[in-house]
Amino acid sequence: MEHRIEKIKKQLHSHSYKLTPQREATVRVLLEREDDHLSAEDVYLLVKEKSPEIGLATVYRTLELLSELKIVDKINFGDGVSRYDLRKEGAKHFHHHLVCIECGSVEEIENDLLGEVEQIVENDWGFEVKDHRLTFHGICRQCQAAAVKEDVQKATP
């Protein structure tokens, strides 16, 4: 935890930004809720618990800054809100999402699914890939199970 805070501090310094108390508080929340896809509002409310004097605009500005420095990913699942995910320790970015169209749950998977695919894009389209976003929409395990259960109930009334 402290190790990662220290690292982020250095990243900020290298762009001559400071890790102010507000920024640190924000980063700590992101670290504590690492897999939660928090919205700016979510982050704001959580930071407020420990640092009640912080303002919403500051949280927005901090998240934007961290996003520019590629410390967090700003993602969008199509509901009207941006969500912010701290990038994992490993430098590479193999981080995709499974969004359930039934229950709205978001599962996160970590896997280099796109190594080859990026090569294809670079070779065939001359596009220098820096990053990607991959989201699958479908039906999660739980909802599949629930559907089967319902069918059984219909069959034996």
Add this chain to the structure above:
Amino acid sequence: MEHRIEKIKKQLHSHSYKLTPQREATVRVLLEREDDHLSAEDVYLLVKEKSPEIGLATVYRTLELLSELKIVDKINFGDGVSRYDLRKEGAKHFHHHLVCIECGSVEEIENDLLGEVEQIVENDWGFEVKDHRLTFHGICRQCQAAAVKEDVQKATP
């Protein structure tokens, strides 16, 4: 053109929706500007040129409807606007985007890059994939060329 309108008309009817004049005007704009990733506002302005009486809310409702019926894809490149793309004729959906982080251009590529990857997701995570969204962020051919040119100019002042 007329053929595709007719097809969409049937799709709407099969869900007991009608292809009203306003809806038809909207679809025509989407057909004319097929690869343009128009925002709702864009579509509204274009439809208004030929059908000045249409309302913005109607355009939004129509796009939402078409999106629910999977006739258009509602996509999001992270600027604050949703964009709407008519799905191509072929039933399958191999449609990805290359977003340039220098100039903001969006190139569209058509290729089944993810057939195997979807299999992996289904097998390893038990997630039933219905659709996916894949976007690459990087540097387009033009901007790469421009960067090279700048370097040359610096080297020979």
Add this chain to the structure above:
DNA sequence: TTATTAATAATAATCATTACAAACTAATAT
């Protein structure tokens, strides 16, 4: 110490999107 700069809080403004109420249309039942 004083001047300068960066960062913050609080709030107002903006902008995309959605909700709402009233009017309209087309199809069907009477």
Add this chain to the structure above:
DNA sequence: ATATTAGTTTGTAATGATTATTATTAATAA
């Protein structure tokens, strides 16, 4: 023909996320 109904549209108001602004504070440099 007339009334009824459900579906659709319009114009506008409301909402909600995000950004801009302004005054203030904290940190740093001169």
